[in-house]
Amino acid sequence: MSFKRFFLISCATALITACQSYTQENQKIRNDLYVGKYKEAATKLDESSLSTEGRNFALFGMEKGMLLYLQGEYPNAVKSWVQSDKKLDDLYTTSISKTTASFVINDSMSDYTGEAHERVLLPLFSSIAFFANNDQNNSTVMIRRTYDIKKELEAENLGENVFKYDAFSHYFSGMVFETKKEWDNAIIEYRNALNNVRSDSAQNNAFRSAEIQILKDIGRLAEFRNRREILSDIQKSNPNLTWEKHNDLLKKSEVFVIYESGNSPVKVPKDIVLPTGQTVVRISFPEYKDIHYKSHSAEIYINEKSIGKTVIMQDIGKMAKQALENRRVRDIAKIAARVIAKDVAARKLGEQNALAGLAANIFSIATETADTRSWTTLPDTIQVLRVSVQPNKEIKLDLKPEYNSTINYKINLAPGEKKLIRLRTFN
Template identity: 25%
Template structure:
């Protein structure tokens, strides 16, 4: 191998490697969303359309889809989400990209999306169809959600991993109900209940949403499953009631903004072994990774490796209630995207450690070989190799931090409903939501967004 060529290549990428985190690069876009300036965010996405054919293709599509939906351009939004969906189906890792990511910098690979990010694509597509009252298309998204959940379950065998999503099942139930299919809705709600009681309780310390309890009992009644209705009503402490509301509304409150990725670093001592083996050791965290260096005598006794981490963005609003003038309806906490994000990254940290240390070790091995020809160049390359270390901090940052929902009865001819928001300082804001026209027996499903969040840059990266 021509090590001078390798050195030149590393020098070319030093600027790239020392670049700010992805959140810092997209700070103004995030700020526009948090402040509700959706038109400004849309202009920023249009100006970055080159992303659509690069390593950020997935993020370009999902961010464009989110912004279009927030602007109530639902058809255009779904065109973008559909492209993201196709990307997920077709994306295959490039050998050349993966090689560059391993040898130089992980940001040289195309970002494929985290597991939970891929599931959210179908969620937002379904929301758009429900806004447009295209229930058949929303049902198709239901089926795609189910396929995506099956792929996720097949991907992992450990019960300690995030491999089932309770909220996606809740969403499937909501869609089935909107399409007047209480039987499949009941099945979806029952599946969600089991996952909340097991996976979510264990992994995220989450309780079963109160609204889900009523949804299970109600759909069991509507399907004629009286034994199930009585069983769940008794288990939840709910009285069986026959509902004769003119219509109903499900409001999905998408609150805050998801965490962002930053970097953190660890120092590893290099312990020489026998037969060409060395070991990278960090005593503080009890980490030990062996590496075969062969005849390459590393010129350093320690290295610093950097890894991705999530940083939470605190939401400005902490509570909300709906009011129709005579009754108030609380929201039920249904999805903690913040906690899921941390969990997904935690699950693969051992792999992140291994890949990062392998990349660092390869750089140091090359530096050791160069030192055999020119000690000065070898030392410079060793230092440069450490300086160019960077973690992959890309993520879908326009996702909400969490999702809550509630169901309220609607009166014939009702045109508005009030929502009262409580912020982190205890202050209250009252807003009036306009309702679309609806018919008797219709089940409206609408999203509501409050993306106001505190700046992640305020945290110590």
């Protein structure tokens, strides 16, 4: 083997090794996140290439917004997420120039346009942040933005089967409407949430607790509003179901517990080898890898008495995997066309100059890496529990995740007051 050929092969090996995936690049950021070092994670994010690369503008805002949100800096978190949402909206129709560039090199060189579930979660988490900051009106605005994005994606068949794992957006909207005393709107939203958890028989067991909670809220408000047809439907399917009277609840205070559990799966590259006649080519496509965690629910105590466990209202991990699966066939076809075009060009160049052909082939292999960019700071599930408490009285509320330390609160609420308590765990 000549020195030049050996040198090119050695360079290729080094280049391939240097081409770290996004998941690998932000590992240190996630390591700080998983142990609750939010400020340190934010500093590393600010110092990373993600903060300066224009093609990653939206992704940087997603990650930064979550780190701010976890620190309770809700206005700044929303500002970051709104900027990302606007960027993704602008990129919804990709320019011809960017499409051409991504075809020639690889998908990670193009602007990050977000997965279907990520686009919906941007305004949804913004809605939670507004509500946590006692701004119910803007919380409602963000929920409506969530619905607009869902309709847009479903019209393009990009949300197919993704949103069946999301009852939370409608359920949370119902809670916000209750806070604003818009009872009929709340009923509509709870019924939409119920339709989601019933949309697929395969997931009924996973969302069974959510279904019961939603039915209780529908029944409570339907009884209060004298909606006999709704009550009749509930009683036919669940004759033994009972709920707190809404008139009694109005005299009390209420705590909304939102538990964000675990870590959303992250993307890793998966290689597929395809024969092309004279040779074989490697296609690299992302797939999601689960991040293990143990605390899958949290138990709530009021004055040391157990009230119940949080129930899953949204499975972000399943939404992510379904979103990627929805575009797999389309994207693999695009990637295959690009790789084959690179291979043909390299072989033609090799016919004229063997060394140049080898260099082109090395470049093709080295640059054909899966786009593993994703919103890595997301939780795996969002869970909810509602707790009614006596007003004008100091209450001790304890949140106990399965394998995490108990978090204690002392609350004293006015009659009719609603308070949001949110909790995130990683292990």
